[in-house]
Amino acid sequence: MTTRRLERGGRLLNRARPLGMRFDAYYVRAFEGDTLASAILANGHRLLGRSFKYHRPRSVVASGPEEPNALLGVGEGGRFTPNVRATTEPARDRLVCRSQNAWPSLDTDVGIVNDWMAKGLPAGFYYKTFLSPRPFWKHVFEPFIRRAAGLGEAPSEPDADTYETTYAFCDTLVVGGGIAGLAAAKDAADRGDRVILVEQNAHWGGRAPVDGDVVEGQAAEDWVRDALRTLDASENVTCIPSCQAAGVYDHGYVLLNERLDGDGPRERLWRVRAGRVVVATGALERPLSFAGNDVPGVMLASAVRDYVVNWGVSPGERTVIVTNNDDAYRTALTLLNAGLEVRAILDARPKADGALSRRVAERGVDIQMGRGVAKVLGGKTVTGVATCAQSGEGEVLQTIECDAVAMSGGWSPVVHLWSHCGGKLQWDAGRAMFVPDADRPPLGADGTGFVTTTGAASGDLTLAGLAVDVAQHATAPILPVWQMPEGAPHALRAKSFLDFQNDVKVSDVRLAAQEGFESVEHAKRYTTLGMATDQGKLSNINGLAILSDALGQPIPQTGTTTFRPPWTPVTLGALAGEAAGELFQPLRRTPMHERHEQAGAFWEPVGRWRRPYCFPQGKESHADAVAREIAATRNGVGMLDASTLGKLRVSGPDAGRFVDMLYTNMMSNLGVGRCRYGLMCDENGFLIDDGVVARLSDDVWLCHTTTGGAERIHGWMEDWLQTEWFDWQVHVVDLTEQFAQIAVVGPKARTVLERLGGMDVSRDTLPFMRWSAGTLAGIPVRVFRISFSGELSYEIAVPANHGLELWDAIAAAGADLGITPYGTEALHVMRAEKGFVMIGDETDGTIIPQDLGLDWAISKKKDDFLGKRGQQRTHMTDPDRWKLVGLRTLDGSVLPDGAYALDEGRNENGQRKVQGRVTSTYRSPTLGHGIAMGLVRRGPDRMGQVLFFTGSRGKTIDAEIVSPVFYDPDGEKQDA
Amino acid sequence: MPDARVERVTGMGMLTLRGAMDVLGPALGEVCALAAPDQRMSEAQGGLRANWMSPDEIMVVCPVERTADLAHRLEERLTGAFATVVDVSDARAAFDVTGLDAAGVLTKLMPVDFARMQPAEVRRTRMAQIPATCWCEGRGWRVVCFRSVAAYADALLRNAAASAVAGT
Incomplete structure (x- = not known):
C-alpha cells in the first residue's frame, strides 16, 4: 500500500510520536493525534467496511461523529468494543482494530451477492416476502436473516474496564468548543456564571482553524488558543475536551459522556444540572445523492479538507469536486495548497459568482457550471466520474478520470440538543436548512426557554454574528439539490445512497412514498432510513427532501423525524457506571449475615435482602438440609434469623384509630403486653400484607410486616396520614433496621431461653401471644411469644448491634440440645404444615381474606376499615x-x-x-x-x-x- | 489517586424526633442545649448535633453512651405533647470521608452541589443506589446510610476514592 501521508501539514499530529497499530491483517503506522480513520487512510487503505444490507465496499465518508461507514471493532478480549467510529477514535499505540460485516475478508466478501440481488431487495422486502407460511418466520427466515445481518459483534468477555459517574452543577453549560462555543463560554464567564464548556473532540476550535477563518482580526487558531487560555484561567469555568453532550432533558438535566485516558476509569458519565444550555454544536455537511456516491473515495468536501489540514492525509491525488454551494470551493484551495490536483469542480448551480469561486478560478481550476455527476466509476475505489447536466436525466457528457470525489450538498445545523427537549425548527428555504426557531425553545420550569443556540447551530454558517471576517466567505446562494441529476431515472436512483449504513437509496424512499408511507416517521421505519447507529446524521434531511418531492409537498410540511438522545452512541458500560461486580446492586445484610455465610448458607434473594434458604452440611442436598432443619425444630429446637421482618412503630393520640383503619380486625382494644395477628387490605379489599401487632404502651403499637412489605406498608401508612387523615395525630417510624430478630422455635425453646437467663419466660408469665421486655444473656431484648411454625416459639427483638452477640449466645446455650439454624424453606414448609398463609403465595393481588378462610380476622364491629366496602x-x-x-x-x-x-x-x-x-x-x-x-x-x-x-x-x-x-x-x- | 480516606464511624448515637418544630424546639433547647435547626440545616454544640430531616423530623446525633439518657430526658420533657422520640442508633451505618478530595469523591455518588453547600447544611439524598444523608463534619464529610447496606456503601465509597476526581 502506498502512503497517503503528506510530507507536511497535519495540525493535530505530533510527528515526533509515532505509533503502531493493527487493522485486520495490516500493520498501520500512525502518529499521536491521528484518529483511526486518518491513520488507516494514511497507510493507503481505503476499504474499511461492508455495508449492512448489500455488503457494498465502503470507506470513510466523513471526519467526525456523523461517519456512517467506517465502523470498526476496536480492542480485544475484555476491552473489545464493536461499532466504533474510526473517525472519532484516537489512534493508540499497539491498538488492534478490525473491520466488520465481512466474511471471509473485507476484500473478498461473499455477502456482496446481496448487492447483485439488490433489485430483489427493495424497501420493505422482508416485510413483504416472509409473511407466510407463518412458522417459517420464526424457524427459517429470522435466524437466517439475523445471521446475515448485523454489524459489529457483541463482546464475548466481561468488560475489563471500569467506568464512573459524576454529578455537576452550573449556571451555563456550553456545548461545542468551536469559535461560537468559546465565545459563548467567555461571555457567560464574564457575567460571573459558573460555566461548563464541553467539546466532543480532543482539540478545540471546530472548523474555523481548518478553514483558515479570521476572528476579531486574528487567525482562528490563535484566537482559539487565547480564548482557551482566558477560560482556563477563570475559576468559574470548567473546560472538558473529549466529552460529548449526549442528551438534554427536562429541568436543565444534561448527560455528558467523557472519554478518559490513562489508568482508571475508561469513561465518565456526567449528570449535569444546568441553569441554561448554550448549544454551539456547529453544522454537518450533507452528501449529494448521485449514483455511486458510496464508492470508496467519495467523501464530504469538508472531510477532505479535514484530512489534509488536520492529519496531513491526502484522500486523493486527483480529485473532482461536486457541489451546490460555495463552501466546497475551499476544498479546492486546500487541495491545491497541499500540492494535490483538482480535476474539476462540477457546480450544480447555473451560475455562481462568489469570492471563493473567483479565487479558485484564478488558480486555473476547470469549473463547470450547471453540471453534476451522472455516476461514479469504479467498484472498490473511485476511478472516475461521468458528468451530466444537473437539469437533465443523466446523459453522460464527459468522463473525468480521478481517484477521489469531494461532495457538498450544503450544511445542516446540528439541532439535536435543541430538539431533545422540544425545541422547534423552521425551514429556511433560502439557505436550504432546518434552523432552530428561537421563538419556540424547549421550556424550563419557569416557562422560559432553557436552551439557546449560537453560531452554525443557529444556521449562522459564516459566524458573521461572532466578528468572524466574512469577506472571504461564500456569497453566492446555495441551490437545493436533493437528487443528481434532477431527472435521474430509476437505474441511477437505485445507486444513489441516502443512508450509507443501512443502504437506503433514493429509490427506496420514493417506493415508500408510492406505497403510501406518507408520514416521515412511517417512511423512516419502512425504509430504515436514519435508523442505523449514526441515526441519520447525514441522511435525514436528504431523505425527507426526497420524500417531500415524491409526495409533491413542501419540505416543512413533511417535517423531520424526532431527534432523540443520545447525540452519538454511549456505551452501556458508561451508563452502568460503577454499578458492576460487587457494586452491581446493593445487597441488604442482616446483622447475622456473616455468621450464616460461615455456616454455609445457601442464599435466597428476598427483595434486596439475602436470606438463608437452608444450611446444607457437607454434601447434603438442599432437600435433605430442609428436612433435617424441620425435624430438629419440631423435635428439639431450631433458630431463625427473622431480622428482615418489617417493624413499624405507630404512635400518637390517634394511633389506635389509625391501626383500626389499617387492619381488618380490631387493634385498638389490644391490651398492652399482648400480640394479635392482623391483616391489611387495600381499598378494594384485597389482602396486601399480614403480621403480628404488639401493643407496646397506651399509645404505641408495633406493627410487624412481611419482609417485602416493610417499605411498601410504611409508604402506605404515610400516604393515608399525609393525604386523607392529615389531621390525625399519628407518627410512624420504620424500625426494621434498628432491631435484629431471632426466632427460637421448638419444644426445647424455653429451655434455651432459661439458660440464657435474665427474664421469666415461663408459660404463666409469658403465655402465647404475649410479649415482654427484659434482658437475655445480659442483652436488652423484647420477647414475643408468637409462632409461625406451630411450635412453642419465641421471637426475640434485640438492638441490631447486639444481634450477632445474641445469636451466638443462643447457639451456644442450645448446642447440647442440638439447636439448629433453619432457613426460609423450612419456615415455609412448617407454616404450610400448619395451614398458615403466606402473602405472595396464597395471595396475588386478587385475593380477599374471606377467600383464605380468614373471616375470623375481619371485624364485624368496626364501622370502617380499608377494604371493608370493597369486600x-x-x-x-x-x-x-x-x-x-x-x-x-x-x-x-x-x-x-x-x-x-x-x-x-x-x-x-x-x-x-x-x-x-x-x-x-x-x-x-x-x-x-x-x-x-x-x-x-x-x-x-x-x-x-x-x-x-x-x-x-x-x-x-x-x-x-x-x-x-x-x-x-x-x-x-x-x-x- | 485523590486525597481521600474512608473510615467507618462507630459509637455514634442517633435519635429520631418527630413532632412540630415548635414542640420539638424548646425540648431540644432544654435537654440538648441546641436550637431547632432551620430547614435543611443543622445545629451542633458540645458533642451534640440536631439535623433537620423533614418539616416534622429532627435527627439528634450524640455519643452512643448518651443516647439512652437523652432519649429518656427528651421523652420526659415531651410528655403529653404529640411527639415521638425513638433510638435509631442501631439502624444506621456511618462513614467519615476526609481529605482534600472528600467532596470530589462524594460528587461521584450523590446528586449534590457540594460547592454551594453551606457549612451547616444537611442533605438527605441518594448515594448511587441507596438513600443516604451527609453533612460537613470537621474537615470532611459524614455519610449515614441504613445498616443493612453498610457493606455496599463501604465498597462504593472506597471505589470512588480510588480513582481520579473529575473537574477539580
Missing part, C-alpha cells in the same frame, strides 16, 4: 369464589406449584375449564408425604372430594380436598 361487592361475596383448602395427593406425591384443578368442558376459547389452583406445595418431612394449599371453587364445602390436577406430559394427579391444617390442628404445641 362487600357482589363479586367478592359470590359463593363460587375459589377458597383456601388443603390438598393431599392420593399417591403421596408433591403437586406441581401453580397446577390447575381440571373441570368439565371447555371455555369459549377452546381451553379446558378449571376450578382451582395450587398456591403452596411442599413435601412435608414431618408427615412423610406431599402437602399443598390451594384455592378451589367452593372448596371448604367439598371436603373429601378428589380433584384432578394438571401434571407434566398431559398426566393428571389426583388430590383430595382436606383441611389446610395438616399439623397439630388444635394448636396445643404452640401454646405449650
Whole structure:
C-alpha cells in the first residue's frame, strides 16, 4: 500500500510520536493525534467496511461523529468494543482494530451477492416476502436473516474496564468548543456564571482553524488558543475536551459522556444540572445523492479538507469536486495548497459568482457550471466520474478520470440538543436548512426557554454574528439539490445512497412514498432510513427532501423525524457506571449475615435482602438440609434469623384509630403486653400484607410486616396520614433496621431461653401471644411469644448491634440440645404444615381474606376499615369464589406449584375449564408425604372430594380436598 | 489517586424526633442545649448535633453512651405533647470521608452541589443506589446510610476514592 501521508501539514499530529497499530491483517503506522480513520487512510487503505444490507465496499465518508461507514471493532478480549467510529477514535499505540460485516475478508466478501440481488431487495422486502407460511418466520427466515445481518459483534468477555459517574452543577453549560462555543463560554464567564464548556473532540476550535477563518482580526487558531487560555484561567469555568453532550432533558438535566485516558476509569458519565444550555454544536455537511456516491473515495468536501489540514492525509491525488454551494470551493484551495490536483469542480448551480469561486478560478481550476455527476466509476475505489447536466436525466457528457470525489450538498445545523427537549425548527428555504426557531425553545420550569443556540447551530454558517471576517466567505446562494441529476431515472436512483449504513437509496424512499408511507416517521421505519447507529446524521434531511418531492409537498410540511438522545452512541458500560461486580446492586445484610455465610448458607434473594434458604452440611442436598432443619425444630429446637421482618412503630393520640383503619380486625382494644395477628387490605379489599401487632404502651403499637412489605406498608401508612387523615395525630417510624430478630422455635425453646437467663419466660408469665421486655444473656431484648411454625416459639427483638452477640449466645446455650439454624424453606414448609398463609403465595393481588378462610380476622364491629366496602361487592361475596383448602395427593406425591384443578368442558376459547389452583406445595418431612394449599371453587364445602390436577406430559394427579391444617390442628404445641 | 480516606464511624448515637418544630424546639433547647435547626440545616454544640430531616423530623446525633439518657430526658420533657422520640442508633451505618478530595469523591455518588453547600447544611439524598444523608463534619464529610447496606456503601465509597476526581 502506498502512503497517503503528506510530507507536511497535519495540525493535530505530533510527528515526533509515532505509533503502531493493527487493522485486520495490516500493520498501520500512525502518529499521536491521528484518529483511526486518518491513520488507516494514511497507510493507503481505503476499504474499511461492508455495508449492512448489500455488503457494498465502503470507506470513510466523513471526519467526525456523523461517519456512517467506517465502523470498526476496536480492542480485544475484555476491552473489545464493536461499532466504533474510526473517525472519532484516537489512534493508540499497539491498538488492534478490525473491520466488520465481512466474511471471509473485507476484500473478498461473499455477502456482496446481496448487492447483485439488490433489485430483489427493495424497501420493505422482508416485510413483504416472509409473511407466510407463518412458522417459517420464526424457524427459517429470522435466524437466517439475523445471521446475515448485523454489524459489529457483541463482546464475548466481561468488560475489563471500569467506568464512573459524576454529578455537576452550573449556571451555563456550553456545548461545542468551536469559535461560537468559546465565545459563548467567555461571555457567560464574564457575567460571573459558573460555566461548563464541553467539546466532543480532543482539540478545540471546530472548523474555523481548518478553514483558515479570521476572528476579531486574528487567525482562528490563535484566537482559539487565547480564548482557551482566558477560560482556563477563570475559576468559574470548567473546560472538558473529549466529552460529548449526549442528551438534554427536562429541568436543565444534561448527560455528558467523557472519554478518559490513562489508568482508571475508561469513561465518565456526567449528570449535569444546568441553569441554561448554550448549544454551539456547529453544522454537518450533507452528501449529494448521485449514483455511486458510496464508492470508496467519495467523501464530504469538508472531510477532505479535514484530512489534509488536520492529519496531513491526502484522500486523493486527483480529485473532482461536486457541489451546490460555495463552501466546497475551499476544498479546492486546500487541495491545491497541499500540492494535490483538482480535476474539476462540477457546480450544480447555473451560475455562481462568489469570492471563493473567483479565487479558485484564478488558480486555473476547470469549473463547470450547471453540471453534476451522472455516476461514479469504479467498484472498490473511485476511478472516475461521468458528468451530466444537473437539469437533465443523466446523459453522460464527459468522463473525468480521478481517484477521489469531494461532495457538498450544503450544511445542516446540528439541532439535536435543541430538539431533545422540544425545541422547534423552521425551514429556511433560502439557505436550504432546518434552523432552530428561537421563538419556540424547549421550556424550563419557569416557562422560559432553557436552551439557546449560537453560531452554525443557529444556521449562522459564516459566524458573521461572532466578528468572524466574512469577506472571504461564500456569497453566492446555495441551490437545493436533493437528487443528481434532477431527472435521474430509476437505474441511477437505485445507486444513489441516502443512508450509507443501512443502504437506503433514493429509490427506496420514493417506493415508500408510492406505497403510501406518507408520514416521515412511517417512511423512516419502512425504509430504515436514519435508523442505523449514526441515526441519520447525514441522511435525514436528504431523505425527507426526497420524500417531500415524491409526495409533491413542501419540505416543512413533511417535517423531520424526532431527534432523540443520545447525540452519538454511549456505551452501556458508561451508563452502568460503577454499578458492576460487587457494586452491581446493593445487597441488604442482616446483622447475622456473616455468621450464616460461615455456616454455609445457601442464599435466597428476598427483595434486596439475602436470606438463608437452608444450611446444607457437607454434601447434603438442599432437600435433605430442609428436612433435617424441620425435624430438629419440631423435635428439639431450631433458630431463625427473622431480622428482615418489617417493624413499624405507630404512635400518637390517634394511633389506635389509625391501626383500626389499617387492619381488618380490631387493634385498638389490644391490651398492652399482648400480640394479635392482623391483616391489611387495600381499598378494594384485597389482602396486601399480614403480621403480628404488639401493643407496646397506651399509645404505641408495633406493627410487624412481611419482609417485602416493610417499605411498601410504611409508604402506605404515610400516604393515608399525609393525604386523607392529615389531621390525625399519628407518627410512624420504620424500625426494621434498628432491631435484629431471632426466632427460637421448638419444644426445647424455653429451655434455651432459661439458660440464657435474665427474664421469666415461663408459660404463666409469658403465655402465647404475649410479649415482654427484659434482658437475655445480659442483652436488652423484647420477647414475643408468637409462632409461625406451630411450635412453642419465641421471637426475640434485640438492638441490631447486639444481634450477632445474641445469636451466638443462643447457639451456644442450645448446642447440647442440638439447636439448629433453619432457613426460609423450612419456615415455609412448617407454616404450610400448619395451614398458615403466606402473602405472595396464597395471595396475588386478587385475593380477599374471606377467600383464605380468614373471616375470623375481619371485624364485624368496626364501622370502617380499608377494604371493608370493597369486600362487600357482589363479586367478592359470590359463593363460587375459589377458597383456601388443603390438598393431599392420593399417591403421596408433591403437586406441581401453580397446577390447575381440571373441570368439565371447555371455555369459549377452546381451553379446558378449571376450578382451582395450587398456591403452596411442599413435601412435608414431618408427615412423610406431599402437602399443598390451594384455592378451589367452593372448596371448604367439598371436603373429601378428589380433584384432578394438571401434571407434566398431559398426566393428571389426583388430590383430595382436606383441611389446610395438616399439623397439630388444635394448636396445643404452640401454646405449650 | 485523590486525597481521600474512608473510615467507618462507630459509637455514634442517633435519635429520631418527630413532632412540630415548635414542640420539638424548646425540648431540644432544654435537654440538648441546641436550637431547632432551620430547614435543611443543622445545629451542633458540645458533642451534640440536631439535623433537620423533614418539616416534622429532627435527627439528634450524640455519643452512643448518651443516647439512652437523652432519649429518656427528651421523652420526659415531651410528655403529653404529640411527639415521638425513638433510638435509631442501631439502624444506621456511618462513614467519615476526609481529605482534600472528600467532596470530589462524594460528587461521584450523590446528586449534590457540594460547592454551594453551606457549612451547616444537611442533605438527605441518594448515594448511587441507596438513600443516604451527609453533612460537613470537621474537615470532611459524614455519610449515614441504613445498616443493612453498610457493606455496599463501604465498597462504593472506597471505589470512588480510588480513582481520579473529575473537574477539580
